[in-house]
Amino acid sequence: MKIKAIHIHAIHLPLHAPFIVSYGTYHNMPTIIVKIETDEGITGYGEAVPDEFVTGESFESTYHLLKHTIAPLLIGKNPMEFEKIHDLMNQVVYGVPAAKAAIDIALFDAAGKKLGQPVYQLIGGRYHEKFPVTHVLSIAEPDAMADEATAMIKKGYSSFKMKVGTEVMKDVERIQAVRNRVGENIAIRVDVNQGWKNSANTLVAIRSLRELNIDWLEQPVMADDIDGMVEIKSKADIPLMIDEGMKGPRELREIIHKRAADKVNIKLMKCGGILPAVKLAYQAEMAGIECQVGSMVESSVGSAAGFHVAFSKKIITSVELTGPLKFSQDIGNLHYDVPFIKLNDQPGLGVEVDEQILEELTKYKDVVL
Structure with a gap:
């Protein structure tokens, strides 16, 4: 199984009420959704929620880093080689944990679906x-x-x-x-x-x-x-x-x-x-x-x-x-x-992503082939 495409969606998730912490107020949550496509037709979804005060990453920088640096590196790679892919990402860029988390989560989702097992x-x-x-x-x-x-x-x-x-x-x-x-x-x-x-x-x-x-x-x-x-x-x-x-x-x-x-x-x-x-x-x-x-x-x-x-x-x-x-x-x-x-026993993350809602909430998107 090989990665043949990575889709990147920059979205804003609407909150019921503002979320207020010591360093800021959030009226919506900026997040980046990644979808990995494989040559076997299996997809995996991941997510990055960057935060300048916690991870040292911004919404915009994370999107562009995924698009221009990390995603191109992974085309053709086996999504089940978790350790090797983390090593590749670490070699090309230091830190940026939320960006790497988006890829990592998508890898595990795809691998679980391939094996018919939940990620746990x-x-x-x-x-x-x-x-x-x-x-x-x-x-x-x-x-x-x-x-x-x-x-x-x-x-x-x-x-x-x-x-x-x-x-x-x-x-x-x-x-x-x-x-x-x-x-x-x-x-x-x-x-x-x-x-x-x-x-x-x-x-x-x-x-x-x-x-x-x-x-x-x-x-x-x-x-x-x-x-x-x-x-x-x-x-x-x-x-x-x-x-x-x-x-x-x-x-x-x-x-x-x-x-x-x-x-x-x-x-x-x-x-x-x-x-x-x-x-x-x-x-x-x-x-x-x-x-x-x-x-x-x-x-x-x-x-x-x-x-x-x-x-x-x-x-x-x-x-x-x-x-x-x-x-x-x-x-x-x-x-x-x-x-x-209580988690279900569905393969991968066990979450169905509504592509229509994903499109509605998307501010901008790209695909890397």
Whole structure:
């Protein structure tokens, strides 16, 4: 089986409501969908969600890199040679993990369809039967976040990820408001997205959070400040998760060596796709560090890829892949049994892509032959 064409679609996915994090507000999600065609008539879909603040890539640069550099390299290659194709991509361009993730995901989708197996069977087999879905609360006023949490509990959710990262004490008010409204038995995870900048600000916040039974605190300091994470971990009793600070194996080695986090957040867009994510999970497992597969607000395609990784690994104990639930229109049909997700046993990613909707949402496109 050989790759004979790669289609690249730059699209905007419409959101039900603006998605607000510490570094920006998204009114829609710019994403790039890749479709690989093979000489046997098998297709595979992948996705790149670049983010200047997380992956160091832009929407436009990722599109042009795929079109002019990466896709031409892969025509005629065997899509089942995952390791070799990653090596080829790494030889021609450093970094750009979201662009490489789009190709990687499409390769696994095509390979699974060729073999008649879901992707999780290609990377270790299924371990988990289902995962609870955590609802993500965008940054808003304290009462508004508490109101949204209350409404989501009525829909069956039992855990929340709170986006914060503005003024420290205002963020504390937000967390207190949600905890007071939902009670003690609901899980709350706090994601700062680097917004508290440094360990000093974070330790001020933690003093006010000690009695609020927080599951974990995620990436409170700047991404490269691993020593700041070490200081916080040594002085606080709230578990720490590292996200933006852990892109690949080099950072994970440092995190393990310095004991800088209790948990790591693996994102396919940060590390380069399914194969690199699996390698990170094994690396973390050897160090006894639990993992989460996190979201960059991907469509059904990218979200399904993350779920396949999560379902196949014992060390992955939580997921936050809720992108499809946030879109008013999606290109795929990934199914959630809210508040749970259960993967089907269809080959590849197990997602059907609606080509008509894909065309409707496309801003520009190209094909590389």
